[in-house]
Amino acid sequence: MSDLKDRLGVVERVPVPDLWERAAARSEVVRLEGRVPESMPPRRQRLTAALVAAVVAIGGFVFAVQAFGGHDPRPADPSPAPVSHLDGTSWVLMTIDGESVVRGTERSWMTLAFRNGEYTARSGCDHISGSYEIDRGSLRSTNLGESVSCGPGPSTNEDTFFNAVAMRSEATMHGATLMLDVGEHQLSFVQDPCSLLTPDEVSAAVGGAVEASGLVPPNGMKAPSFGPVCSFDVPTTPFTSVGVDIETSTPQRFESDAAADEANFMDVAGIGERAYISAMNAIVIFDDGRTIEIGFQHVAESAVPVLEALGRAALDGVGVDVTLPSFQRFFFRAGGVGGVFEVATRPPGVCYSTQSSPSRPIDVVTISGDVVLTYGSNATAEPFCDRSIDGDLARDLINDASDYRIAWKPDPAGRRQISTLVAQGRVGLGHGDEAEACSPTSLRFGPVEVGEEAIPPRPHGTAVVVHVRSAQRAPCAVRGGLTISILDGEGVEVPLLGDAALELNRRLAEQTGSGPNSLTAVWRIADWCRPLGAGPHRIELRYEGNVVSRTSAPFLDTLCTEQHNFAAPTLPRPPEGRYSPSVAPLP
Amino acid sequence: MEEDARVRTSQRTTWEDVYRTEAPRLWRSLLLLTGDGEMASDAMAEAFAQGIARGDDVRSPGAWVWKAAFAIARGELADHRAADLSPNPIVPGSDIDEVLDVLKALHSLSPMQRSAVVLHYFAGYTLREVAALLGSTRSAVGVHLFRARSALRRSLGEDHV
Numbered sequence: 001m002s003d004l005k006d007r008l009g010v011v012e013r014v015p016v017p018d019l020w021e022r023a024a025a026r027s028e029v030v031r032l033e034g035r036v037p038e039s040m041p042p043r044r045q046r047l048t049a050a051l052v053a054a055v056v057a058i059g060g061f062v063f064a065v066q067a068f069g070g071h072d073p074r075p076a077d078p079s080p081a082p083v084s085h086l087d088g089t090s091w092v093l094m095t096i097d098g099e100s101v102v103r104g105t106e107r108s109w110m111t112l113a114f115r116n117g118e119y120t121a122r123s124g125c126d127h128i129s130g131s132y133e134i135d136r137g138s139l140r141s142t143n144l145g146e147s148v149s150c151g152p153g154p155s156t157n158e159d160t161f162f163n164a165v166a167m168r169s170e171a172t173m174h175g176a177t178l179m180l181d182v183g184e185h186q187l188s189f190v191q192d193p194c195s196l197l198t199p200d201e202v203s204a205a206v207g208g209a210v211e212a213s214g215l216v217p218p219n220g221m222k223a224p225s226f227g228p229v230c231s232f233d234v235p236t237t238p239f240t241s242v243g244v245d246i247e248t249s250t251p252q253r254f255e256s257d258a259a260a261d262e263a264n265f266m267d268v269a270g271i272g273e274r275a276y277i278s279a280m281n282a283i284v285i286f287d288d289g290r291t292i293e294i295g296f297q298h299v300a301e302s303a304v305p306v307l308e309a310l311g312r313a314a315l316d317g318v319g320v321d322v323t324l325p326s327f328q329r330f331f332f333r334a335g336g337v338g339g340v341f342e343v344a345t346r347p348p349g350v351c352y353s354t355q356s357s358p359s360r361p362i363d364v365v366t367i368s369g370d371v372v373l374t375y376g377s378n379a380t381a382e383p384f385c386d387r388s389i390d391g392d393l394a395r396d397l398i399n400d401a402s403d404y405r406i407a408w409k410p411d412p413a414g415r416r417q418i419s420t421l422v423a424q425g426r427v428g429l430g431h432g433d434e435a436e437a438c439s440p441t442s443l444r445f446g447p448v449e450v451g452e453e454a455i456p457p458r459p460h461g462t463a464v465v466v467h468v469r470s471a472q473r474a475p476c477a478v479r480g481g482l483t484i485s486i487l488d489g490e491g492v493e494v495p496l497l498g499d500a501a502l503e504l505n506r507r508l509a510e511q512t513g514s515g516p517n518s519l520t521a522v523w524r525i526a527d528w529c530r531p532l533g534a535g536p537h538r539i540e541l542r543y544e545g546n547v548v549s550r551t552s553a554p555f556l557d558t559l560c561t562e563q564h565n566f567a568a569p570t571l572p573r574p575p576e577g578r579y580s581p582s583v584a585p586l587p
Numbered sequence: 588m589e590e591d592a593r594v595r596t597s598q599r600t601t602w603e604d605v606y607r608t609e610a611p612r613l614w615r616s617l618l619l620l621t622g623d624g625e626m627a628s629d630a631m632a633e634a635f636a637q638g639i640a641r642g643d644d645v646r647s648p649g650a651w652v653w654k655a656a657f658a659i660a661r662g663e664l665a666d667h668r669a670a671d672l673s674p675n676p677i678v679p680g681s682d683i684d685e686v687l688d689v690l691k692a693l694h695s696l697s698p699m700q701r702s703a704v705v706l707h708y709f710a711g712y713t714l715r716e717v718a719a720l721l722g723s724t725r726s727a728v729g730v731h732l733f734r735a736r737s738a739l740r741r742s743l744g745e746d747h748v
Contacts (some may be wrong), residue, residue, distance in 0.1 A: 004736070007743060008709040010685050011615045017624075019614075019632045020606050026632060027639035288715075366737070392733040399730055 082137025083171035083178065086114040091178050091189035093161055094248045098186070101157050110161050112189060121165040123158045128166065139171040139180065160185055176288040177248055190290050193244040194230035197294075201313035205306050208237035242310065245293040254286040266304065271311040283307040287315055328398045332419035337410035341421060348394040351385040354410070359384055362408040364397075365418075372404070397421075602639045605648040610635075612710055613653060617660050619705045620698070622690040630660035654720045657706075661698045692742040700735040703728050 090113035093101055101110065110123040119141070120129040131142045164187050169180040178189040199210040211233045231243040249257075251274075258276055268275040272287030282295030294310045330341040339354035339362070350373065354360045364373035372393060375384060397404060401421040409416050610631065617627035634656035638645055645651045693701050699721065706717045707728070718728045 004704075004739065004743075005708050007689055008619060008705070010689055011618055011709075014615060014618065014624075014686060016611045016614045017628055019610070019628055019635070020603060023606070023632045023635035024603075024639060026636035029636075368741075370737075370741075392729065396730055396733055403734075 083139065083173055084134055084137070086132075086134065086139070086171070086178075087117065089114055090192040090195065092192055092246070093187060094177075094190050095188045096157055096160055096185055100247070101161075110158065111192065112165060113192075119165065121162055123161065126158065126162075128162055130166075134171065137171055138168060140168045141166045161187065174289065176290055188248055190246050190248060192230070193246040193292070196230075196244055196246070196292065196314040197232070197242075197310065199232060202232045202234065202242050202310065205309040205313060206234050206237050206242065207306075208234045210234055241297040243295050243297065244314070245295070247291055248289060249286060249291040250289070251286065254291055257291070258284070268308060268311070271308065272315055275311060277304060277307055283311045285311050285315065328401075328423055330401060330421040330423055332406045332421055334408070334417040334419045335410040335414060339406070339408075339419075341406065343394055343397045345391060345394045345398060348389050348391040349385060349387040350389055350394070350397075353384065354408075356410070360408050360410065360412070362406050365405050365407045367403055367405065371407075602635065602648060605638075605652060606635055609649055609652060613656055616705045616710050617656060619690065619693055619709055620657065620701050621660050621664060622694050626660065626663050630656045630663060633659050650720070653706075653710075654722075657702055657720060661702065664698050689743075692739055695738055695742050696735050697731075700731045700738070703731040704735045704739075707732060 090111060093110035093112065095101060110121070113120045113122075114132065117131055117133075118129060119132045120127055133140055133142050164180055164182045164185055167182050169182040169187075172179050172181070174188075176191060178191075180187045180189070203210045231241050233241055254274060258274075266277040268277055268283065271283070272285040272292070275283060275285040277283050281297075282293055285292045285294075292311075292314055294307065294314060296307075328343050330343070332339050332341060337355050337360075339352060339359070341350065341352045341362075341364075343350050350364075352359065352362060352375070354362075361374075361376045363371045363375075365371050373386070373389065375386065401423060404421055406419045406421065407416060408419070614627055614631050617630050618624060621627050621630070634652050637655060638648055638652050693704065696704065702721055703717055706712045706720060707714065712720065714728050714732075721728065
């Protein structure tokens, strides 16, 4: 990729005009007028509309930074994202209602793991398991499969933990932290620290083989008041053990901890948002709302480079995107013959089979005709699986399969045909002919009605109620992928505070089978009361390739100034962001 | 009144420092994004003007001005989506053809893809920082970069991407 950097670097030869005086002069106009004068040329007015959008977006960011740095133990991310997929992830409980549960107050770590549609919640040897489902950010235990208690009886926190998992909860991601909100209690989890470092990464950093790894202490043992959550045994080096500790944190708490650690001696740049090495046996990293501490036991020599390598390895690719499915099944069909194409991201891989046996060779091609995957006549296994595909490609296939097609010959003697990939569960109720009938491009929206029944006024922000009628009868159903955009009078898209902040509730009305489908969508638009470009607004709904819009919605135009007259929120002054850290230099 | 003037001067000095530090890299990034020197200048000047006017309300001027300038430039691009590159958008000289080749290749990308490529591969921001600047997520930026690389592979040639 350095070639791309080099190619882009040709602009270094282009001289940069000095625009400082122009910007300074223009700033006086902005400051004195308090707004953009109407006499400005049209282009400038458009610029200002875009700037308003930018400032609003930045305002949300600043608000989030403030919340992030406050004393609220919830690691407030600017746009908490509803969780849609958790399979393949595991988590360690950090707090219940903001109170830490990991520092010697419990007999063991409480963990929650999701595998193959089932969950396991564990505290020591007590555990419950069962199946689960996630529907629009709502996590629900659908079937309690097993409940084992082997200790002296659960503590209050364990009781809360097990009950919360077994109940319906709202699951959101705040940065790297998973939050479960069951109404009465809020639980925060961080990613299982054992997944931050692989044994290979530890082995490469310390220069010795790793013999064992896992959560410590073992299930059933009492947790120590300090010490790592996860450890790796490295018996052949001066370091007999590498441990990983992790907890949710804030910049202020990290700063306080760093200041209190009199033994720390080295500030480390370039690892996480802030890192230091304490007493030569641990690297402490603040990153994405959590503190990660990686330390040695039985250090025989200074090992700063090793600690730095471990720190970098722990932060490399640890992000778990639980807003994107880790698995998706697609159907494709041509000439009366169908096939199934499955994509997974953890680990990356694809499997496919066709109705003919053995499976027909296929090419996965982009809409521009580029072949990205080829499975030829050797793909005789049923189904044929490829576990060597690129992870970015797997994510892209799941994220937007409309960019890809299957090129194949359903009939060996026939001509080559191109089939679209139809995602199961997003559109349509079946596969084969039904899937074709309900392909993304066949679904048509009817008129969009913007409801007048706004959610009651609140300090800031409101909701917009949108009714959509589908022009098509069952069996097509919309289960996801519907997005909304609101454009102001000058065509500038109003920045909304992330998908998570938008969606309050979306439900598909009951299908009668005789009438058209009716979809009621409710989007909460926080901080709606803000200046917008003049003119009628437009609300757009998109579903795959279909776009439907309604212009001049009076509800949107007048909501702020005439109906509710919301006061602009007064935000406390935010702390410094990561671009100008307020953390004092370490000695 | 005198105090106001001092405060303003102080703010101006701070912003001027930011300008001297950030302007060369920011303007060239905007040039890569827009393919148009005038549009890059408009966006950068407007971003700094708005930032100067806000004074102390902007806590991290360096990051703020990048975010604002890119938002302004993308707004401008939305209005000029159908327009081609200016015939002589930048500066005369022997390098103009090479620069134009790069700008034309970038022009084939969507504004978000282009923004991600420029911020990551030219300006040197990490994926997380690019996501913050664009109001997106790290994974979404990763997808933008993946698609952008695929497209650039076709337009710039396999060897260069």
